[in-house]
Amino acid sequence: MVGADDDDVAGKVEAELPAVTAEADVEVKDFHFPPVLNGLDFLQSAVKSLSGEDGSPAPRDLKYAVLHLQAAAETLFKARLEMEDPSLVWSKPATFDQAKHEAGIFHSCGINAALERLRDDVGIETAIEPKNADLEALANLRNRLQHFGAKDTTIAVQARTIPVLDLLLNFIDADVLPHDSSPEAWDAQLQMDDIRAGFRHLKDFVAHRLEALGEVLDTFKDYTVACLSCGQFAVVLDGNESVQCSLCGRPYGGGSDAAWEFAGTSYYSVVTDGGDTPVHDCSECGTAAVFAAPLASSDGAEVLICFADGNTFEGICQYCARAADFALEEAEMCQDCLDTRFAKF
Template identity: 50%
Template sequence: MSKRGDMHFPVIINGLDYLHSSVSSLAGEPEGRALKYAVLHLHFAAETLFKARLELHDPAQVWMTPAKFEARRHRLGQFSSVNPKGALERLRDVVKIKNPIDPDDGALKALVDLRNRLTHFGATDTAVAVEARAIPVLDLLLTFIDEELLPHDDCDAAADAWELMETIRPLVGQIRGLVDRRLGPLGENLGPASGHTLRCLSCGHFAALVTPGNGGVRPVGCLLCGKAYDDVAEVVDAYGARSFYTAVSEGGEPPAYECAECSTGQACVVPAQTADEPDGQVLLCLMGAHPLEGICDSCKRAADLDLDMCSDCLDIRYAKF
C-alpha cells in the first residue's frame, strides 16, 4: 500500500501557498487560464493572510462577532469569519499595525470585482488588464507580509512560513509588471546608490541596497522582492565566495575582509557584483556602503591603496625613516 501525504495547511502556510500559486501564474508571459488562477489565488491569499495577522493578535478577531468566540469551534472552522474589508478595519483599529492598508483601497476593490465575475459568472479581458488589477494588490500584499505578518509570526509553523516565502521571492523577479511598478519610481534613488546596490540573490535583480552605517536597520534589503539580512555576518555568509573555514583549511582568498577605511575590526568587505559593475566584482564595504580599491599587501585589509598599501600601513612604513 503506497504512502500518501496528509493535508496540513496552518493558516499562514495556507495563505502563502495561495500566494505561491498566484505568483507562479503571473511569472513570465501568462495567458488565459494562468491569469484566471493568478486572480483567484491572489484574492484567497490576501483574505487568508489578513485574517492570519488578526489571529496572531487575537483569534476572536477573526470571527464575524468576536464576543461569540469559542476555541473548539475555531479549531474546527465552524464559524463565520470577518470579511476582508472588516479584517483590514480591525488590523487598523484593533491591532493598530504600523502601516495599515486602506480597507477601501481601489486596487483591492478592482481585484474583488474581477474575482466575483470569475467565480459567479465568467470574465473576458485582456492579459494586460488582468495584470493591471493583480499587480497593485500583489505589491500591497508583499509589503504586508514582510512588515506586518512574518515578523510577528510565533506559531509552530513560523520557520516553514519563512522558508516558503523564500521560494516565492525568486518568482517575484519574473513578474515584469511588478518589477516595473516597484523599481520604476525608485530609479532616482537607486541611480546615486548604484555603487552600493547588489544583485539580489533571491530575485536576481540589482535592487539589494546596502544601508551605510546600518543604524539599527538591516544592512542589505532588496527593494523588489523584500529579501533582507539581519546583520553583516549574514550578508557575508550569503555573498561571500567561500567560507572562512575553507579559506583557512585550504588556503586562498577569504570570503570577506576588514575595511581599513572604516576601521571596524569586522570582516565586512565582500567581493560582489554591483549595479555599477554588473559583470565584474567590486570590493564593497557593507558597513560604509563604499567600494575599495584592493587588499593591502601588509595588513591584508581592504583599502584605497597607495603603493599597494593602506594609509595606516604606509604611515607606519614612513615613520621608520
C-alpha cells in the same frame, strides 16, 4: 457466497496494507496548511500563474491566479488577526467559541472588516485602508470570474494584480513574519524567498511594457485616464473615434460609450431609475461624453473631461447643463448662456 480463491485474495490484500492502530505514531503531513503557510501557498500559486513562461501565462492560469490572489489576501489578513486574538476573525467576536473555531463552524469577517480590525485593534505598521481601491478592483474581477465569467487581456490582469501583490508582500514582511512564532515560521521565510523572486520577474515584465509607452503617455497626461481593466493611466482621450487602452488594448467604443462605461451605468438606467446624470453634454463638441475622472496629471483629483475630444472643463453650467468653463463664475454660467441673457437687453 465467497469462495476459497476470494479468501486468498482478501488475505493477501490485508497483509499488504500498512497496519494503522490507535497506538501507531503516525505524523500526518499530506494535508497540513496552518494559517500563514496557507495564505502563502495561495500567494505563491498566484505569482507563478501570473508569470507563466516568459510572461505569457495561459488563460486558465490567469483565472486561478485571480482566485488564488483574492484567497491569499483574505487568508493572510485573517492569519494576522488570529495571531492577535482568534475572536477577531469572527464576524461577531463576542460570540467566539474555541471548539467551533477549530472546527470551522462560524461566520468570519470580510476583508474590509478584517482591515479595520488590523488597523484599530492590532495596530499594524502597514497602512492599508479598509476600502483599498486595488483590493476592491481585485475583488470585483474575482466576483466576475466566480459568478459571471470575465474577458480581458493577459497584460490587463497582470497589471491589475501587481499593486495587490506589492501591498501583500509589504504586509507580510512588516506585520506577519515578525510575529509568526509557529513551528512553520522558517518554512514561511523560505516560501517568501520564492514568492519575491517570482514577483520581481512579473513586475519587471509589466514595467518593461509600460516603459515602452512612457514617453508617449507622458505627453498626453493632461487628458489620459486610468483603464478600468489594467488600472494604468493609459487611456488617452485625444479625439479619436474609438477609445482604447494603450497598454492592455481594452476597447471602450466611442467617446459617449466610454464615458458611460467609466460612469458605471447607462443613459437608460438613469432615465428609468431617475436621479442626476453623471455624464454631461460637451460645450465644445456637443457630445454626451463628459464625465469626472482622475487624470494622469491631476494627482487623484477628479476632472470633468470629454471622452470624445479630450477637453476639460471647470464645471456644469447651471443654465444649459453642459460641461463648460464659466464666463460668470458666481452664477456658474457658460459664455453661451451669458451672451443669450445679455442679448435680451
